[in-house]
Amino acid sequence: MHNFVILIDRLYTLDGDHKTIGGIQTYLSALAKVIFDNFKVKPVIYQSAKHFFEIEQPHYIVKGVDTNGEINPKKTFKYLKSENSAKSTLLIWGSDQYSQPSTKFESVSIQHGIGFDTEAMHSPLKRALVNYGLTWVYKTLQRHKAIKIFENSRAAVCVDYNFLNWYRTYRSSAQISNKIHVIPNFTDIPAEPIEKNNDKISIVFARRFVDRRGVDIALQLASKLVSKYENVEFYFAGDGPKLPLVKKLVESHERIFLTKFDSSKSIDFHRGFSIAIVPSVGSEGTSLSLLEAMASNCAVVASNVGGMTNIILNNFNGSLVPPTFDEFYKELCDLIETKERLITYQKNAYITAKSSFSKANWEKEWVKVLNLTLK
Template sequence: MILKKTNYIKWKIIKMYRYFSEMGLSNTIVFLTNKLWKWIRSKTPTNPQIEKFRKNDFLNLWKENISEKQRIAVVVSTFYDLNGRDYMQGGAERYIVELSKIIHTLGASLEVYQCGNQTWHKIHEGIHVFGLNTNGYNIKRLNEAYHDWVPKPTLSIYFQLLLASPKFNTPSICVSHGVDWDAHWLQKDNSKYTNLIHDVLSSCKNVNIIVSVDTNTINWLRATDYDLSEKCVYIPNFVDLNKFNLIKKEGKEEVTILFPRRLTDARGFWLIQKIIPDLLSRYENISIEFCGKAEKFEEVEVKKLTEKYDGKIKWYDTAPDKMGEVYQNADIVIIPTRYSEGTSLSCLEALASGKPVIVTNVGGLTDIVLAEFNGTMIEPNSSELFNSICRLIENPNLREKLSANALISVQSFNLSLWQNRWIQILKKYINLYE
């Protein structure tokens, strides 16, 4: 009977921890302790076994979950969807999961705070994820809500430049995933664009260090405000070479072209969409695969394509740990980014799989691909994309050359190198709590 009550108490403690976390009180250990044990005593008479649980399991529970010395917070616009139901499953999310593993090895724990339609709490691979009620996707409200909830001494990692302004914590790190203010539609609104640049620079001033995944961001900052650029550390994105590798398939006649990304304008969906009819009319031995979630209009269009070109066009989504199989089936991988790009994880995975890639000269893609050595590089337009695809379809020897060099160049982006670079930064800040 006592054991059942003890287990019930454990369950109630965890439930109340989540409740108080959502109320922004997860740091107030004394407050929570008094509240919980007042409730426990009202339900359970004093008993040696219960008291033993109180002194051991209970204290360990709080030490593991809310120890001020161990908590590191990541602020990101979305990790799950706004309702906390669907894991976004993109490159940024994989980055956070890998970062959490590093933080765990250093004896700390990572929490994620994001936008939400209401307040909610989830656990993903051991990471506590909190949706803050920002009434939808709203960066400014997220900035305000996060800093109202989390105390200033907490090491904060802002996963977008705009999230560290106007409020900010110290110490803090900002991760720049590439210039995301290079969209053509954004620059047409001069007032909006000017305000955005102001906010970006304000965020850069507020944080202690800026981790940039590409040199494009650093060079932009250096040309805009040289002093701020000295806060930057270049840590390119990564690929786990144990999960992606080349497996040659002999006797394969069909050429499979893979688009392994979210179907959006930024990622170049409409560039490939425009040339599909011409490609399929010119080559009978090709197929085109789209692997990734789609935005609203892109979803409508890709469904039309799969219906019109049944068997020649495929669209599907898959878990990150299954992507190795997707690349193995491809002969050409296209990364036709138009804007808002860092060092693409998809591009790195394709290189690690020994696939010839076609990339645009946008953002951090120029840090990954050396034109005509480990891939082909084009301007972000449909005409050049069409010509480059045709060239690789018709030239298997070129595909072989690019494949061999891809396997050489990708060694510089090994996951272990990325981990070591992050450890050197985190050690410096985690020591503040010791």
């Protein structure tokens, strides 16, 4: 019997108090259940922590490795190696961002989408490169790092075709491993399409309130749309650094709302909305938020970035537009004013999610990959 171990920055908070919220956390929890159900063993998830802790759940075990409260994949991996035999252990890098060079462990790396199509400006060096017109240097370094960490593992699962096709432009056919698989993200699917009342148009932005998720675009859209249309309501669902700006806007208008929801109940949450927007400016794989909205029969308008272009066929099951206020505003106005188009998007969104992005499909593909890797 093989052991399965997963390394990630954190599934729980660094003190082990509670589970953190996020797309990767949802993904790895679901993957752990797939392993448990199909291989009859609880995977052990290793993460950084303030102190050592161990938490056992029905389908997995979480071990916090004392890294002095800092995210330290290298130290976490060192501890993982001390507890596991490479001969009987399959290592899953929960994100290729945290993978380490290793020749002993058989491993699979998960590539969650291109995260370097925007400029992260949190360090003085990065800001200087961009501000002095050296963005091309910054981008070159980003691409080099992305390839280097992706190749830490011989086998990989990509959540979209966007990354794989980009990677192909940097390697010859002979250099590309036949152990690279594409398994798009998943969503739960209601047994039947959810009926919508489109007399009142409710629009939702259910993302973290940060720049790269397009919250600034959403703020402008909310203000303009509720002012133009009396039958439109706009909901912000989430949290993040720009929460004060969201609260300020909500307080200024009676048809703009702030709410939250349990990520495990996303389908029920989206039930009451006609339209969902995903205006991310970058760093997207096959977005869970987008898929959950589509499964809930929402018409979707998404930016034409990352893996979302593997989900939306423009003018069939949604709209793909550049991540700007003007483009989103124009598209949303047309959907609000053209009910036939709105209903078509809602219907085809559900069909797409059910046919191609169901959790059952995702589980089946992962079992195939794990069996191939264990051979």
